[in-house]
Amino acid sequence: MEINKNKILKICNVVWSAGERIKSIYSKKFKIFKKKDFTPVTTADLESERIIIEGLEKIFNKPKIFSEETNFKNQKSIKNFWLVDPLDGTKEFIKKNGEFTVNVAFIKNKKPFFGIIYAPILKKTYVGIKNKTYKVINKKSFREITPKKKINKTIIISRSHSSKKDIHKLKKKYNTNKVLFLGSSLKFCYIAEGIAQVYPRIGTTYEWDTAAGHAIINGVGGKVESFKGKEMSYGKKNFKNNSFVARFF
Structure with a gap:
């Protein structure tokens, strides 16, 4: 599966749309449910997942997508597929501290080939593909990240x-x-x-x-x-x- 610059922008727009929907729910009162494993899930998780899956299906031809909330069945001998966490940090979402994200990744030969993380409240977007990582500024310009190694670790x-x-x-x-x-x-x-x-x-x-x-x-x-x-x-x-x-x- 080819993921070129044009498709990266389309994926970003899908993720940003999911983030906007999450923010609209975040600003109001929302219901909290418990999953089978007793972890919390909200309407925002489900709405974000719907937007992302529908968006990926418009960009790619019959993508194989596995998502946290609903779609993780039929897992047989898979090497190339999408992984979606529509709202990572549901506990932080519930606490309303802003430290939650939308995560989308493409796995190629069982290794991460592409990934995007978007923090809607903090307005931060990061994209990693092949051997490069970018921070997206104002949803427009892609600035490559090159961290410096430090002796004193944090x-x-x-x-x-x-x-x-x-x-x-x-x-x-x-x-x-x-x-x-x-x-x-x-x-x-x-x-x-x-x-x-x-x-x-x-x-x-x-x-x-x-x-x-x-x-x-x-x-x-x-x-x-x-x-x-x-x-x-x-x-x-x-x-x-x-x-x-x-x-x-």
Whole structure:
């Protein structure tokens, strides 16, 4: 599947449209439901997913799409497919702290080939494709990101999925006292920009949580891998990830 500049712009417009719908719901009272795994989901998640899936189906011919909220069945011997997290950071959305994103990624041969992360409230868009990553300014110009390596590392940790015990271990492991807390896949973007250098995630996540961020990290020459140093792959059973670390150092 070819993803050229024209198609990247079309995908961006789809994601921005989903973000606008999310913002319209965010500004009002909204209902919160519980999924089978007891995690929260809102009308914004479902509306965003609908817009993205419909948008991708208009741009590409019969794309294979797997999305967090509804469409993750028929997973058999897949290598090339789309992963969608229509609202990453639902807990942050509910808290109304603005730290949530829309994530869309294309997986090619079980590796992230393209990814876009959009934070509607923070008005930040990041795009990673092949060996380049861009920050989109004012939804118009694409500025390539090239972070500088730093001797003193800053760890970035999930705002909603971290314990004091884990934080203490991670500070010791990476020999630093500099810690940032942030929600959603924005953590990958901050690594790509050089604001932080390492994002360790302990526990289970899903491929739609990481794929777009992985593409963005790859674009600046960083790594997303297991704690044993094996690069994360995609198309795994039930789309489950084990613990991992995203880093640029």
